[in-house]
Amino acid sequence: MATLCAPIYSRRPSTIAPTDYDVVIVGAGCAGLGAALVLGRCRRRVLVCDGGAPRNAPSSGVHAFLSRDGIKPQELLRISREQLEPYPSVVIRPGKVTNVSAENHGFTLIAESESGRPATITTRKLLLATGVDDELPPLDGMRELWGRGVLHCPYCHGWEVQDKALAVYGRGKMVVGLALLISRWSRDVVVCTDGPMGISANARRRLQAQGITVREEPIIRLQGNRRGDLKCILFKNGDELERDALFVHAHQHQRGTLAEQLGCRTTSKGAVWTDKYLQTSMRGVYAAGDMTPGSQQALIAAAEGTQAGIFLNERLTKEECV
Incomplete structure (x- = not known):
């Protein structure tokens, strides 16, 4: 087997075995x-x-x-x-x-x-x-738009999508916290759960107080443009929700x-x-x-x-x- 070596610069006592x-x-x-x-x-x-x-x-x-x-x-x-x-x-x-x-x-x-x-x-x-x-949800379009239309960190990407139409994907307490955080960058935030959300009435109240709506309908796919930006979210009931970016806590x-x-x-x-x-x-x-x-x-x-x-x-x- 091949061994990769580099020049030896440090002095080591004889009690320390030689290594590459x-x-x-x-x-x-x-x-x-x-x-x-x-x-x-x-x-x-x-x-x-x-x-x-x-x-x-x-x-x-x-x-x-x-x-x-x-x-x-x-x-x-x-x-x-x-x-x-x-x-x-x-x-x-x-x-x-x-x-x-x-x-x-x-x-x-x-x-x-x-x-x-x-x-x-x-x-x-x-x-x-x-x-x-990152283990992305198995939703059509999620992987293809990852890094541009689908984002994970508002501290990394929030400034670039400020005041735009944003979505937050997920369920439970995690998505509530992420949505509330995202609301600092935009007043147009929609939580998309792709099924029952599974949160308390108090959590819903907190979202509502910040003007964040919740869509619990099943989703077919995320649709983007040629640049890799998000264009809209397509629901199984035929509705389309136009969004500029979607955040997900993968x-x-x-x-x-x-x-x-x-x-x-x-x-x-x-x-x-x-x-x-x-x-x-x-x-x-x-x-x-x-x-x-x-x-x-x-x-x-x-x-x-x-x-x-x-x-x-x-x-x-x-x-x-x-």
């Missing part, structure tokens, strides 16, 4: 690249494994990212990678990590390589930054299985638990970005990755300076 890298980062989004930048500046031997397109790839722009508001997702990643070039100890390789195991030296990973042969990689520490996948699942393979603790909502140092329940394994609890925004992921890089370097240094 000080840190392997699985995930090349804002969290992973943020950590790589810090660790590269610390002269750490780092491998970033890029498993593919980021979660926000369908989006027309990354918003609320200070100094980069509205930048296209791929352009943000291009700039981030470019800014890693001055740090020769950081290596970025395409390929998915398929297996990980804890060893005496740290961790051994099996990853896809450019040659098509699996690569074996050893590392002292591991940072998971693989993010999550369920999520972890994008990768490495945390599960290692037995890392997860929260009741499926996020990977971390302590205040961003270390998971498995010693030596850290996590950052959307896969951890908390708000999910590109800027927050980048900041969390930066924090993880600092914590990792300080832990490595403590182990070296005995």
